[in-house]
Amino acid sequence: MRSLLTLPLCALLLTAAAPGQEASPVSRPSYDPCAADQFQWSKLPDVLPASPAERETWAHALALDAAVYGGLAVAQYWQMYAQGVDTKDPDYTGFNRFHHERRLAYPGYKAFKTPNVDTLYSNAWLDLTGGPVLVTVPPMDTPSLDKGRYFAFNLLDAYGNASNISTRIQGNGGGTYLVATTDWQGTVPPGATLFRVTTPYVWVLLRIKANDAADAKRVAKLQDAFTLTPTAAHDGPAPQFPDAADRSAIGYFRMLDFILRANGHPRSEDALVYRWHGIGLAGPKSLDTALADPAIRKGLERGHADAMKVIADSVTQAGLHLDHWRSPYDAGRMGWNYLERTGLMIATGANVPTENYAFVTYVDADGDPLDGSRYTYELVQTPPPAKYYWSYTPYLRENRELIPNAAQKYIINDRTPGLKHEPDGQLRVVLSAVRPKGVAAANWLPVSGAPFVLAIRSQGPDKALLDGTWTPAPIRKLGPVR
Structure with missing residues (x-):
């Protein structure tokens, strides 16, 4: 049994209160039973x-718990399978290879939900089971860009835990990085910087700022300059x-079960995952063996169904509550908040707030759901x-x-041409299915005739x-739809 005293500082900091939140009551800290005399394990x-x-x-009970724990991981697995495993999928590339989007996101964008329309995306799935992958990042400050x-x-x-090589952290000078798991031991190539990650299967979501469709063509050259080079092939039987x-x-x-066995889990979750061995997850007994018992099979099916209801009922509760807005304050760093983490099944790819501080709202100032078929709104x-940006x-x-x-307009941002500001410097944005008379086209956001949510992104938050x-x-509300 691993000592709980080996928990890293990043885990211990989970007890810190967020801005505006009540501080936790004082509790005796967890202890290391292995430090006691004659303590024995079963x-x-x-x-x-x-x-x-x-x-x-x-x-x-166990299935409900495990389903809540694993929702985001399973949603990411769906994406990994399509790009890295399923050769029949139109977006298949295999592992350690990029799929570059050459245009800004659009309705029906397939790779994941809630895409931004500020950057060009490149997706890749790293397979580090054989060893590290060498990443080349080109200089982002060039005469032609x-x-x-x-x-x-x-x-x-x-x-879904996020880390970054980015303008904010490393700057725009480019470089070479050796991406390796925390247990890898080897020699880092000359000129490369070692970058540790927790699991052998890693989703890379590359974002490069693009101002508009014409700019996207220039950004494509930068996308192609990023390279992924495996340093070793997978050794052993092919994963099933x-x-x-x-x-x-x-x-x-x-x-x-595959995710847990192939990737492991954080050391601090040993006891949690141990409980699921009895239903065939990540333990000495296989899932098929557990499912041979009709009672356990039925329990798993019921637990999954109830977990999906709990998750659906919790999605809008995530993050910091700020009047009628919510900030996914812990996106990309949710630690032991498994229910909040699994709520991101519908919006995978969330980055940490120090990189992108986001807000989302489902309701207006009266607490009513936002609905473009019923009202015109202003912000x-x-x-x-x-x-x-x-x-x-x-x-x-x-x-x-x-x-x-x-209008094929999906965003208003700091680069939107012709934005008109109020005399006091504020920005008035109108959201409606049809642009009202007297509203500048630049300041109008089409929301069609359907319920919607609005997201605010702040990249490189102040x-x-x-x-x-x-x-x-x-x-x-400005008024009802006529």
Whole structure:
């Protein structure tokens, strides 16, 4: 058993209160039982209830817990399978290879939900099971491109924990990085910087700022200059990846079992994962062996169904609550907040707030759901203070996709031509299905005739964002749709 005293400082800091939040009551800290005299651990696996009814109840409880834990990991697995495993998928590249998007995101964008329309995306899945991957980052300040071009080479582990090689952290001078797991031991090539990640399967979500469609063509050259070079091939039997097309409860747990076995889990979660061994997850007993018991199978199916209800009911509760807005304050760093983490199943790829401080709202100033089929709205405020860019982007509430509209306009940002500011410097943005008379085209955001959510992004957030000084204004109704 690993000592709990080996928890890193980053885990211990989970007890720190967020801005505006109540400090935690004082509690005695956790202890290391191995430091006690004569403390012993059990040698046998935990028991199972004797009756089928109670085994089903027991399996239901564990399955609900495991399904909540693994939701974001499973959603990322669906994406990994499509790009890295399924040779029949149109977006298949295999592992350690980029799929470059050559245009800004659009309605129906397939790679993931809630895409921004500020950057060009490149997706890759790293397979570090054989060894590290060498990453080449080109200089971003070149004579043919704008000086200070923002980029973020965002690495997300199998559970959605984010880290970055970016303009904000490393600057725009370019470089070579050896991406390796925390347990890798070897020699770093000359001129390369070692960059540690937690799991052997890692999603790379590269974002490079693009001003418009014409600028995107220039950015494509930068995308091609990023390279991924494996340093060693996978040694051993080929992994048996579960079919991501199986969206049943049992398929869900097959994928979660693979994720846990292939990637491991944080040391601080040993006891949590140990509890799931009895239902066949990540333990000495296989999932198929556990499923041979009809009571356990039924418990898993019921637990999964109830977990999906709990998750759906919790999505809008995530993050810091700021009047009618919510900030996904812990996106990319959710630690043990598994329910909040799994709420991101519908919006994978979230980065840490120090890179992108975001806000989202589902309601207007009256607390009513935002609905472009019923009302016209306005948002009046000073734009968020961000070093690299800010933007407002609406999405369909039902699926978090960009909203189709005849104007083909999906965003207002700091680069939108012709934006008109109020005399006091504030920006008034009108959200409606049809542009009202007298409203400048630049200041109008089409929201079609459907319920929607609005996201605010602040890339490279200023201190006023990080300390809670700047917060968004409520969205107000201008009047009903006529």
